[in-house]
Amino acid sequence: MSSVLRTTDRAISELLAGRHVFPVFQPIVDLATGGVVGLEALARGPAGSALEFPDRLFTAAHEAARLGELDMLCAERALECVLAVPNPPPLLFVNAEPSVLDQELSPRLGELLYGGLPFRIVLEFTERALPAVPGSLLRISGQVQQIGNGLALDDVGVDPMSLAFLPIIEPEVIKLDMSLVRNPEAANTRRVCEVVRSEARRTGAMVIAEGIETEKDLRAARELGAQWGQGWLFGRPGPIERADHRYQPAEVRAPRPGFHQPAGTPFAIAAAHGPVGPADPASIAAFLAGLGDTALLLISGDPGRPLPDLAERAGSLITIDDPAPGELTVVALGEGHGRVLTARAGTGLVTSDDLPTVAAVARALLTRYK
Structure with missing residues (x-):
């Protein structure tokens, strides 16, 4: 030393x-x-x-x-x-x-x-x-x-x-x-x-x-x-x-316990806010092909496509190695917008571009990230 x-x-x-x-x-x-x-x-x-x-x-x-x-x-x-x-x-x-x-x-x-x-x-x-x-x-x-x-x-x-x-x-x-x-x-x-x-x-x-x-x-x-x-x-x-200031009241949003650890799996959260359709490889492939460049990409499960191909489109790619059993989830987030696809074997597939839904699914994924 x-x-x-x-x-x-x-x-x-x-x-x-x-x-x-x-x-x-x-x-x-x-x-x-x-x-x-x-x-x-x-x-x-x-x-x-x-x-x-x-x-x-x-x-x-x-x-x-x-x-x-x-x-x-x-x-x-x-x-x-x-x-x-x-x-x-x-x-x-x-x-x-x-x-x-x-x-x-x-x-x-x-x-x-x-x-x-x-x-x-x-x-x-x-x-x-x-x-x-x-x-x-x-x-x-x-x-x-x-x-x-x-x-x-x-x-x-x-x-x-x-x-x-x-x-x-x-x-x-x-x-x-x-x-x-x-x-x-x-x-x-x-x-x-x-x-x-x-x-x-x-x-x-x-x-x-x-x-x-x-x-x-x-x-x-x-x-x-x-x-x-x-x-x-x-x-x-x-x-x-x-710091002998005369402080004025600070109006800040009330705390929300539990907000950052949403209950349920990614599929369950998305399905509560959108219709469930059939899950087939063609639908998943079409979603992935339409993503374009994005700032953040989260993936849990097997997307059926090499991760390096997807990583080229993302500013940051985060893979979750502890997925919900039988589920595939892909979340793409950019500047003020996002998209999610989540599928459960034997149940179906949900896609959404509703930002609060996309963000809730992202939180459910990231709480599993080690």
């Missing part, structure tokens, strides 16, 4: 042992009223050290194989800091590190979460988590909803995958990446925001624009459909003691 790695390992070990994470908090503002509706917690290491800022802090933890411990500690410290002030925000946004979503809660974090909080947590997933650990993401989403908290999908607009996963997660909050605010007239920005507005209308999600630094950014955020915003125009991140 090199001296640099040994130094990094020692620094991370000392930071974790001493719980030397010092979160800072940035306000999230209602763009219509200017009122503060919540705070986002941002991790910081010891001031003045090589690990003060999050890029180096999380890189060092990854190199030392301690990333999961650091992620838990950051969440613990954020909650502890907010619980220590007399005027907590209605909402506290906390980030989740995608690569360690499959870990169990630390005892301390479990104690904090289940001890009763005077505010609601919104757990932020970045789009990096979506294709990487979808099964764990849905499991954690279910836990978050079960205890009354909410979800946010962060950095929306950077990768088409985030738009494909939007109807699967159905977050309470959709966060537009700052690149969209900087380039409001770009074709990609318009396309992304059209999909986001449609999803927000359908599900009741709130839309936040990130990176608002100027009045020009503020105007762009409003034009793009954001209801809330955050950025240096409203305040830079700082210690919780400086």
